[in-house]
Amino acid sequence: MAEKPELRPYAREIVAIVREAVAEVNRLPLDEQKRLLREKYSWILEKLSKPKEQEKALPPLPGAEEGKVVTRFAPNPDFVIHLGNARPAILSYEYKVMYKGRMILRFEDTDPRTKTPLPEAYELIKEDLEWLGVRWDEEYIQSLRMPIYYQIIRELLEKGHAYVDDRPGEEFRKYRNSGKLSEYPPRLRTPEENLEMWDRMLEGRFAEGEAVVRIKTDPNHPDPSVRDWVAFRIVDTSRHPHPLVGDRYIVWPTYNFAAGVDDWLMGVTHILRAKEHMQNTTKQKYVYEYMGWKYPYVVHFGRLKLEGFIMSKSVLKQLLDQGISTGIDDPRFATIAGLRRRGITAEAIRKLILEVGTKYTDASISYANLAATNRVIVDSVARRIMAAIPPAPVVIEELPWEKRVFEIPYHPSGELGSRKITLEGPMTVVYVSQSDIKLMKRSSVIRLMEAFNIEVVDAKNDKIIARFHSLGLEEARRYRAPIIQWVPADAALHIELLVPEGLDLIQRRGVVEQAAAELKQGDIVQLVRIGFVRVDAVEIENGSARKVVMIFAHE
């Protein structure tokens, strides 16, 4: 009916007919229905059976034209970026690619006092972005653009759209909240007076807190915070030096001013940002109006929360300062560096961000969800390695060989090569997981994965005694033998597995097969029957590996 509006007047009659038809069809037996469908309307079946897979695509950007889209990611370099920041970063990048446009990276470091930039954060953020696969075309740092902001505000002061306010904040608020803002004395100053005061601000005649520059807005705007908002304030940089420009400037633009001005000057067409910036759009639009600029399209989205993780920068900093964490890349953190360190891939993060998209409501993702996405990516490329954590020795007797070499593939697909494990006879010792001991007590026959079957002889004491049973997998199946991973005792490496759990970092010790010595930091492997882990460090002693430190990612 959407397609044939001319039928609408007959809707009532048609509905009656349709009801009757449906009832009639429903009275037929299911088989009869199917038969009729096949005979007369096979095209419907075809349509139904067609697989409808479609790559999850981002919704189109309003007003976007190919080749003309400019997005930006504008982090504050007071800390590294976390999963929440990855959202605007990745979306800005994806849209830039989608529309073959440009992306700008802009460091917003205009508050040396309360959000003092971290000197190393500029580089660390770029490294994180690069790791995420985000590529930008231009790069700016706001603290290096101060003359530009000064120039624009001068113009606004000249035109009477801004004024210097040298009164205490309480007094301003008194006027603002009583609906008398239009009578606020500083607001009534002439442009000449304002320019003179502005120069005095620049000269350092006002101390911190003694003067600000306000943008004139609707003095009775329903949102009080919008009314004559602050564009510049004074920061005593002799006490709070800026890591990049030291004490060169004492008059600093606020976020709303600097970001608003830059978006225009840099040609940004589309701003993708979280909803806490909603009111900022309203504020910034005044500057745009006064300057005759066109405000970019804005897409606001909700917060992205990773359940069980701390996303707040200030809390993360606190944990860092208290020495509770191991660094900015602590695997318990949802910082990009932290997620990377515990074995989450950039591809998984990207997929997650695209899945969440640009929806306005908050999204709360569980780690299980992120892990599931990661698992699929990592599964086909992660080597399988055996470890016993914590280890329990098993003595195996009656081995029918003096020496036997087992070649074990690194991946069930056989595509990741293999390693060799040598076992001597007639007696040897292997480590198995302590948790598998109870398995051995229950089942008489056990298969050592990819090797041979053993039969438990004595399991009364801590030390399990077993003997060779058979070689083939078929026998193992016949005896319904559990298949477990194992590590030869004479070629075992120490392993320390760090398992992040909430705010705890649980340390588990065990042994891992010799093959782990060849791993490099950053490798993601699967410890068989334990889960996917990332190699954090391979500790070398006298030229050979002694211990491997791994961080648990997920099952």
Next chain:
RNA sequence: GCCGCGGUAGUAUAGCCCGGCCAAGUAUGCGGGCCUCUCGAGCCCGUGACCCGGGUUCAAAUCCCGGCCGCGGCACCA
């Protein structure tokens, strides 16, 4: 409190603008089966949602009103 914005399965998301192809799709989770020398992966089957109440309409997840719940903002932070 005041401004603004939202509510689709356990979670996330599609559909909402432009009412009917929606007895609501997809992913993940969960349950079951197959396969596999891992408790992983893969394949198959199943499970499960339109916040509530009114209204408009032949027809409402979609439009309107009210309620409830949630979120954001209310800085000389970004």
